[in-house]
């Protein structure tokens with residue numbers, strides 16, 4: 001059973017926390033930009049929350065992929081309740097085949113599941129294969145640039161985030177999030193060094209790979225999130241499949 005099968009409802013509830021709405025979303029959707037008329041592959045789509053957002057914003061072809069049958073079940077239920085034309089498959093994002101030509105690959109918290117360089121590379125290769133030449137990879141991620149002291153309890157933001165010591169590639173990063181309602185949800189991400197990310201994405205053929213500091217929406221007041229935004233636990237991630245590749 002995939003880890004998220006057991007926490008699908010709790011995870012979905014955590015998406016209502018203010019830092020999700022006012023930092024995670026502006027960071028992710030700021031990177032993705034205007035999707036009207038575009039095709040989007042959502043790698044590690046979870047319950048499809050952001051696939052639905054992109055379909056609602058005018059993306060014409062949206063497909064979501066997730067390892068967790070429980071998460072895909074929630075996504076399909078939402079599609080059945082209100083059809084947006086989104087399709088889904090249960091699939092390991094390290095080995096996506098036959099889903100090609102997308103303008104955008106979105107990866108919201110996928111790469112932080114790689115437990116070593118080889119797995120990160122397979123995930124990046126899947127993303128590269130699925131993009132059309134000139135297409136863009138955009139996502140959010142557990143921030144691998146975090147200073148050791150910043151793995152801690154965030155009382156104002158209803159979560160703890162700790163890292164296994166000694167810190168080395170593959171160290172588990174344990175998150176425990178208390179959603180506004182219901183039971184807490186716990187899951188592990190894994191730490192891979194920022195330089196390894198840069199090297200792997202370059203080796204796979206991506207250009208313009210970068211980590212992007214998380215932020216609130218343009219014009220919004222960042223003050224309520226100041227402790228969250230300082231050396232923020234999450235970051236944006238972005239790269240391009242070159243037009244001549």
Ligand SMILES: C[S@@+](CC[C@H](N)C(=O)[O-])C[C@H]1O[C@@H](n2cnc3c(N)ncnc32)[C@H](O)[C@@H]1O
Pocket residue numbers: 002003004043044045046047048049050065066067068071091092093094107108109110113
């Ligand atoms: C933190 S959730 C994010 C879900 C969604 N992108 C969102 O932002 O709400 C991480 C998701 O990654 C999925 N996942 C983890 N490893 C994966 C893999 N190798 N292939 C596909 N999905 C994976 C989990 O099942 C889970 O649904």
